[in-house]
Amino acid sequence: MEHDVARSSLLRRPMLALACTLVCQLVAPTIAMAGGPDPRQYMHGIGAVPATTVNTFNVFFSASGLPPRGADRSGSWPHDVYVAQWHADTGTLDAPHLFIQKPEAQEPVTVARNRAGHVMVSFEDGWNAPENVTQRYGIYDTALRPIKPYPQQVESGGHSGHITAVGDRFVVFYSDGWVNGGGVDNLGSGNGVYVKVYDGHGKLLRSVDVAHDRREWWPLVAGGATHALLVWQEFVPGQTEANLKIAIFDPVSGRITGEQVLHKHLQYYTYSVAWLPAVERFLLVGVAKGNGFADLIDSAGNVRASIPCMPATVREAGIAVNQRTAYTPAADGRLLQLQAGPDALTLSGTLMNTDGKPVHWRPVGSVGLLRTSGALDWLSLTEKGLEPLRFDPEKAQAANAADQCR
Template sequence: MLRSMSMTGERIEWFSVKLLLIMTLFFSFVGHAEDRDLRAFQHGLDILPLPNGHYVSIWSSVVSEKLQLSNNDKEWSHDVYMASFSNLSTRLSPELLISAPDHTAQEPASSAISRDGHIMVTMEDAYQAKHELMQSYAVFDTQFKSIAPYQQVAFDGGHSGHVAAVDNLFVIFFSEGWVDGGGVDDLGSGDDVLLKTYNSIGKELGQLSVSVGDNHRDWWPILAGSQHVALLLWQRFVDDKTDAQLMYSIYDPIKNTLLKQPVALRDDVQYYTYDVQFLPTVNRFLITGTKENNTGFAYLIDEQGSVVSALSMLPPFVREAQPAIIDYQNEVEPHKVVERVVYPIAPSGLVVLDVNKTSISIKQRLYDPYLWQYIGTDGVFLDEQTVYFHTLSQYGLKEMRWHIQK
């Protein structure tokens, strides 16, 4: 059984991150970060497992000379970076992966790896866009040699896109259009959500309008893929409310059709504060999120889109944060294997969930003083007792680890 660490026991370990060329992501920041949108510094991060047992972290960041932005800066400038590590060595040597020649922003970076070992990276992109923004992408092999070189265009006018792999296919799920007013800080919302499917070398196979029309405003689409289908998840604007409907659907990329039509999972989700993961050992999707009353929830959903189990009154989850996941032997019934899922929770700490085919249970809550940010976090298990996270901030990429005892 897990136990939490005391404040004077083993704590978060901080590691220096060294960037190549002109980028230094650890710096002494001057200014009032609380007055700024921290996405202007860094935004969007995924950790992918590689076929050789190592991992690669991929994220968007501005270069050091642009980190100290003034509140009047209107244009963001992000490049996409990558850094590999392993269970035995987490010493990072970040490298530039994608950059536009006119210093426009490629963010938030979203990445996925196919079963045959190809990596797609997609981002919202202003470079050469005819309609202010476009959803663009590139595909690499595991040595990060180009297969479909940047800049590939998924949709001119697309934005806020994310990618997942379904076996050897990639699905990019993105928003299109913008409606002023409402949403966070009354900045408005996206209008429609669409997707495109590609093979593992980046050739387009199909397109589908998931939720398009004048009767609703849909945006911030995310997704997760099993070997057969993708679960699509997004938020829908609700008039005169400060929270959103959480919508979901099941997509079959082979047939290019929705197996489950869009449906509201709940009506009270905090804007942007939700996540979906596929858990292969139990063959279930796990949806988590935070309600308007600042409590968390979790849903277990099968590949047909049916809700198998739900859990409420969880700690609040962190916006744009993904969990560390590992297969774990059930202590009560040793012949059964569960997925142990460790999520960052707001404002600090972690929650440990155990998930099997039919239920979700909370195992432990871990406390720590570090305050998570909302711009991108992901984690892995380095071994059965060590949880390791990368998280973005106005000061650069940070590494944190927890040693968890059974």
């Protein structure tokens, strides 16, 4: 149900979260690294939007310095937000520069561009946050000049936000509150997911409860022509796997329809979503029951086609779209190639990095960008810095029986 713009959360996390110290693991679980440090302390969160120059994109990412330093001596995560221009004609990535710099961490960054060319940048912020963290945002023009610049507040205590644009409106989907215990490493869960809608100048238009005061969190959103697809995970008592839920959101009316559990036995946090304009469908990929899956969903929330079993995908990895073809990383070091129609979805092939070696994908963020030549550049966050990768769709290998299921 809708709520007042000034709603405060009923339950806050008792300890400093993602943006601040090593107890940041309360917001999202430690990534299993065979006893190693959580890789998110180095870099976490990446996104890209078109820039003013044709065939040029602004790539935003959060990092603890360049090269990334990781947590400081006190255990705090010192992430700032950086931006670099990537050129589709040449595949060149310009030197990154600081975009937002404050004490504590501003991560993971998420970015969207609306129909008018305005850019929203949002992230969970540990700086000057009376309730440990807060979801904040800023709005800029296409040249990244301020319209309503950071620090603007989505929700004090809000976290794990993800944003998109539908027409001229921005949709911010975020979590709020925390419940200790259960889930991955017994670290607990978020306690609700919520939506706020803003116009292109940062004015709050609407605030909607999606799952209020319930153990549901890690929200992702993709913007379509008129609606947005909301995706999030639901805590299941006594299990170390989640339910994956979806719903359709109309940013004009604020109406939510088609809420459903789409997958059970979800691998926590391992899902991603994108809009495919050429077929007017949403694409959802993830991992459940140990295998990858993909679903093609229309703007009414109906699943039009599915791949029930394919290679596992990668946590926080992006989906690159080229007309009816989509690409996303596979946990085994390849790139998956999916072919979509309005009512059809197939795993049509797999790609190797042009050096022929499997990629050691990191679970902290990556984004794929299409070059004018047809090649794919993939920018992957790692503990050592931003890793540029290149794939050639002309050399895709046909998917085999082992790729379809195991």
